[in-house]
Amino acid sequence: MTPFSLEGRTALVTGANTGIGQAIAVSLGRAGAHVICAGRRSCAETVGQIASGEEMLLDFTDPMAAREVFAGREIDILVNNAGIIRRDDSVDFSEADWDDVMDVNLKALFFTCQSFAKAVLARQGSAAIVNIASLLSFQGGIRVPSYTASKHGVAGLTKLLANEWAAKGINVNAIAPGYIETNNTEALRNDPERSRQILERIPAGRWGAPSDIGEAAVFLSSPAARYIHGTVLNVDGGWLAR
Numbered sequence: 001m002t003p004f005s006l007e008g009r010t011a012l013v014t015g016a017n018t019g020i021g022q023a024i025a026v027s028l029g030r031a032g033a034h035v036i037c038a039g040r041r042s043c044a045e046t047v048g049q050i051a052s053g054e055e056m057l058l059d060f061t062d063p064m065a066a067r068e069v070f071a072g073r074e075i076d077i078l079v080n081n082a083g084i085i086r087r088d089d090s091v092d093f094s095e096a097d098w099d100d101v102m103d104v105n106l107k108a109l110f111f112t113c114q115s116f117a118k119a120v121l122a123r124q125g126s127a128a129i130v131n132i133a134s135l136l137s138f139q140g141g142i143r144v145p146s147y148t149a150s151k152h153g154v155a156g157l158t159k160l161l162a163n164e165w166a167a168k169g170i171n172v173n174a175i176a177p178g179y180i181e182t183n184n185t186e187a188l189r190n191d192p193e194r195s196r197q198i199l200e201r202i203p204a205g206r207w208g209a210p211s212d213i214g215e216a217a218v219f220l221s222s223p224a225a226r227y228i229h230g231t232v233l234n235v236d237g238g239w240l241a242r
């Protein structure tokens with residue numbers, strides 16, 4: 001077995017029905033993990049692409065639901081991928097759009113990590129958490145105030161949780177994807193001017209594929225990353241290097 005193998009490990013990916021979450025689930029499956037594909041909607045399409053997988057219908061904004069899942073199963077790898085975005089000028093931004101984004105991107109992520117860690121610590125196991133951050137964990141962006149605040153929060157929480165849990169056998173890291181081809185970015189890709197501006201700024205000269213994030217998630221959840229704690233890994237074609 002190579003240090004990148006996930007044979008014998010069970011992983012849970014949130015928001016695994018589509019986009020980056022789907023690609024992460026497929027990559028973890030290819031690396032040998034049994035993958036629980038979790039989402040508010042059916043993840044059957046994702047499960048169909050994995051040798052050993054199952055789906056789980058769950059809304060991660062309900063902390064009790066996550067607690068029950070981890071208390072009842074031995075899960076070694078948690079990927080917090082579920083995330084939403086709302087766009088409006090900050091001067092008009094609504095409280096509902098603030099709360100919705102914070103509830104999913106930050107609050108649900110924290111309490112899912114907490115429930116997972118409680119279960120891992122109780123069985124004195126070893127485990128990995130990979131949180132999905134963003135370029136907007138480092139930059140301001142525009143017209144996405146709750147998203148930017150939440151993703152800065154994801155980077156901060158990743159470091160805090162790594163500090164608390166590294167010595168207890170849990171690796172906590174994050175991935176900051178750049179511009180990735182998913183439904184989320186379809187409008188941007190369909191806008192020729194915006195799309196051109198974005199491409200011009202990406203040193204690698206292309207948008208990211210969801211599998212680029214999937215493969216980084218395999219690395220961070222594998223034994224090869226055993227001494228990596230609290231890192232936010234940019235997978236952005238060099239965007240932040242520019």
Ligand code: NDP
Nearest residue numbers: 015019020040059060081082083134177178179180182184
């Ligand atoms: P998508 O919109 O394609 O997918 C988001 C996923 O999150 C969906 O599966 C969605 O489920 C799920 N989700 C949202 N709310 C909940 C909830 N309450 N409970 C369970 N699942 C939920 O987005 P992407 O694949 O593009 O993004 C995935 C992650 O990557 C997000 O965290 C995003 O912020 C981040 N990211 C994406 C980038 C990109 O360029 N695409 C760049 C940087 C970061 P449902 O289908 O039911 O809504």
